[in-house]
Amino acid sequence: MLNAKIPSGPLENKWADYKGHCKLVNPANKRKLEVIVVGTGLAGASAAASLGELGYKVKAFCFQDSPRRAHSIAAQGGINAAKNYQNDGDSVFRLFYDTIKGGDYRAREANVHRLAEVSTNIIDQCVAQGVPFAREYGGLLSNRSFGGTQVQRTFYAAGQTGQQLLIGAYQALERQVALGNVTMYSRHEMLEVVTIDGKARGIIARDLVNGQLERHFGHAVLLCSGGYGNVFYLSTNAMGSNVTAAWKAHKKGAAFANPCFTQIHPTCIPVSGDHQSKLTLMSESLRNDGRIWVPKKQNDTRKATDIPEEERDYYLERRYPAFGNLVPRDVASRAAKERCDAGYGVGSSKQAVYLDYADAILRYGKIEAGKQGKSNLPESDIIALGKEVVKAKYGNLFDMYEKITGENPYEVPMRIYPAVHYTMGGLWVDYELQTTVPGLYALGEANFSDHGANRLGASALMQGLADGYFVIPYTLGNNLADEIYNKAIETSHPAFEEAEKAVSDRIHQLMNIKGKQSVESFHKRLGKIMWDKCGMARNKEGLEQAIREIQALKKEFWSDVRIPGEINEMNTELDKANRVADFIELGELMCVDALNRNESCGGHFREEYQTPEGEALRDDAGFMYVSAWELKGEHQWQLHQEPLNYEVIKPTQRNYK
C-alpha cells in the first residue's frame, strides 16, 4: 500500500534529478486543469498562489472570514534557512542533520534534505514579496538561534514572523484572485472528499453563512488544513483549528501516519482555571536569553525575587550543559514536568516553572552602558538600559504576558508550563506529497513527512512554505500531466450526489439528537482524557483505558449532544459539533498508535521505555518505521509500516549534554 516514491541516486541529487525529469504541463493545458486547495495558511496560500501563477484554475477554501486569518499567523519566533549569512558553519547538510536528529530519527531523509535545500529559496521569495524581516544597521537580514541547533539560522520579524510570512503569501494569493486565476471561498468548511474511480475529484463544502452544501470539482485536491492539536481541547492552536478535512480524507482511504507524535511546547502561559479556552505560547526565542529555573526546595512559597541565587535550580543548564536552555522542545517539556511532578513547581497551581530575564536585562544593560561610554553607572540605571534592549527584542511577547496574567515580566520572572502546540503526525504522503488516495495531496502541518517524532523550532513555517511554493508546483504537475485528456467532471455526477447526501444525512443526524450536553462539554472531556493519558507521558495501562473511555464518549456524544439553531443559517454550534465528532474518532487512533509504539522517541514518551537518567529510549530495531493507519471499520485500523532507511545519517541516542 505504501510506496514513498523516493527518487534513486545520492541524497543531495534526488530533488534536482526529480525536477529535471518530472513531467510538465504546457500552459494551454494548465488552463483546463482545476485544483482545489483546502486551507489558506502558509502551505495553502503559498500553494494556491503559486499554482494560480502557473495558470491552473484554482479554488481555495478557508473557514475563517478571510484567508489572512489562518493560524500560521500566530507563529512567533521565526523561520529557519540554511543561508549561513552568519558565517557560523551552517549548511544545507547541517540543517538537514539537525532536523533529522531533532526529530529523533523518525523522519524520511529524502524529504528532509529537500526541505533544507529549498529553505534558502523561501527567504529570497519572502523578501521579494516585501516581508519586512528584521535587519541589521548595515541593511542586511538579521538572525537568531533556536532550540536544537548551535548556529544562528532563524530569520524573524520581531515576535510576529508567522504573521508577516502569511501576509506575504496572502498578498500573493489575493493578487491571483484579482487576476482571476484563484477563486476564494472564505467562511466555507470542507466536509467530504469526492472520489471517482479511486481518484480524488472534488469536495463537498458547507457555506458557513447560509448552511448550504456546495459541490466543487477538481482534477486534484490539496489539503493544507493544518494540525490536530485541538484534540486536547486546550492547546496553542486557534479555536477553529480542526482535523475535519484530514479526517474525511482518512475515512475515504487516506492513511494517517504517526498520529501519536504530538509536540508539547515547553514555554506557554500556565492554565489559570476551568474557564480556560486556549493556551498562549511564549515564543521559543525567549529561551535565547531567558533562564529557566525552579526553587531547590520543594513547595517553596516565597516570591521568586525573594529566592537567592544559590537556592535556585537552573535544571536545564544543570542537566544539559552543552545546549542549556536551548535543548529541543520535547526535552525541555519533559524536564519541566519532571520538576513539577517532583514537587518543585511554582505559582498557585504548582504546575509552572520560572522563565527569568533578570540576568539578560543586566547583561544587556552592561553592554548598552559600554556602548554609550558610561562607566560606574548605578545598577538601577544599568537595569533600566537593559530593559529597553529586552523591550526592543521581545516587547510584544512581554506585553502579551502582562495582558493575560496581570504580572509585569520585566519585574518578576514569567511562569511557564508546557502545552500542546503542534502535531508531527498527519496524513501519510509520498515524496510528491500525495496521500494514499490518488489525486489527494496533503501539505504543511496536515502531512506527517518532515519532522519525525519532534519538530525543531522555526521549522513549521519553513515546511509550510517549502511545500506550497517550491515542492507542489513540480510534483502536482508531474501527476496532472496525465490528466490533460480528462475534462472537468460535472458535479451532477452520482459520486457528488452521494457524497453530498452523506454530509447532509450526518448533519441532520447531529441536529436531531437534541440531547442535553453542549458540544463544548464533550470537547473538554475528550481533551482531559487525551492530556492525562496520551499527553506528555503515556503508558500501556493508561492508553488502554483511554481507548475505552473515548469509545464510550463517542456513544454518549451521538446520543446526547445538544445543538441549537437551524441547519440553513450561520450555526457555530453545528460547525463545532462536526469538528468535535471527528476529534473523538482521531483521539482513539492516537491512543492506538501510542499503544503500538513500544518505545519512546521525540514527543512520544512511553514511561515503560526510558534510560536510567529519564531520557527517551528508542528501539530502532523494532520501531524504525512510519506507522500508517488504514481505517477498516468503526474502531478498527490496519497498520502499514514504511521502513525508514538511513543511508547518510547514522542514528544514535540524541545527546544534548
Added chain:
Amino acid sequence: MEHYHMNLNLKVWRQKNSKTKGDFKTYQVKNISSEMSFLEMFDVLNEQLITEGEEPVAFDHDCREGICGMCSMYINGKPHGPWQANTTCQLHMRAFKDGDTIVVEPWRANAFPVIKDLTVDRSSFDRIIQAGGYISVNTGNAVDGNALPINKDNADNSFAAAMCIGCGACVAACKNSSAMLFLSAKVSHLALLPQGEPERKSRVMNMVAQMDKEGFGACTNTGACEATCPKEISLTNIARLNSEYLSASLSADK
C-alpha cells in the same frame, strides 16, 4: 495580582441574519473570574444559553492571542473595549468589576454588513488588497535575500505598518467609517521597501479607488482610528498615504 469574581449584566446585540432587524437583549452572567478573557466570559454566556435552549451569540474569533484579527466586538462604545492597544480576545475581565453593565455591539459600518449577531462581513478589506496590496513577483523570481540591503529605519517602519491585523477596529471607531488607517498601513508597508517601488503609483491609486467603491467614508484626521488600533498603527501612515496619492495623481506616468 488579586483575583476576584463578579456578576455582570450584558446588553448584547442580537440579529438573526443580514435581512432582519436586530435589537439588544439583556443577560446576566454570574461568578465570572477576573482571570477570564472577555471571550471566555462569552463562552460562559453561550453555555448558559445552550442549557436554557436558546441560540448562543454568534461572534467571530479564532486565535485568541491577539494576532489573527478575527475578533471584533464593540464594547461599551469602544472597538475591542477599554484597554489600549488591545484586541477583544486579549481583554481580560479584571477590566470590569462586580455589578457592571457591559454593552456589546458588532462593528457598525456600511462596508461591514452584519451577518449575524456580532459577526460582520469584512470582505471589503480583502478586495482592497486585491486592488493592489501586493508586490507582483511570481514564485521563483526572487534574487538572494541579501542582494538588496534595506535601510534599517525603513525596514522597521515598514514592519510597524505591516503589523496591521486587518480587524477593522479603525473603521468601527471612525465617525465616518473611513478605512484610511487600514489602507495607509498597507500602502506604507510596501512603499517603504525597494521591492514595492515599481508599482508604487498604480498601487496607491487603485487601492484608494477600491476603498471608495466599497463605501467607506472620508478621513477627517480625527485620530479615533489610531487611538483604538490594537497594533498602534500610527497616523503618520495616513500622512504618507496622502503624499503618495498626491504625487501619484500629479505624475504623468503611472
